Amino acid sequence: MPFANIKVPEAALSGAQKEEIVQRVTDMFAHYFSEAARPHTMVLIEEVKDGGYGRAGEVFRIPEGHRAAD
Template identity: 70%
Template sequence: MPFVNIKIPQGALSRAQKAEIVHSITGLFVHYFGEAARPHTMVLIEEVGDGGYGRADEVFVVPDAYRARDSLT
């Protein structure tokens, strides 16, 4: 079973954007492994809260300008 785990900042993507990512990644696996991969492909999108990760010794907080506009995240 193909499995993809994506971690994104909480609130950065709308529900529609997450659905598009799931659809696109599933399509990618189907392209390489054939249609039989579709029902077994798992795409997990995990949202990480502000301050829950960092880079280069700096804790990351998503600026409001980069948050999803859709309230149905």
């Protein structure tokens, strides 16, 4: 079973954007592994709380104006 685990900052994506990611990743797996993989494909989008991740030693926080509206 193909499985994708995508981690994104909390509130960075709208519900529609997450739905599109699930569809596109599923399409990609079906393209590479054949259509037989489609019904068994799992895509998990995990939202990480603001301030719960970082890069290069710096904690990352999303500016208020960059949050997705659902």
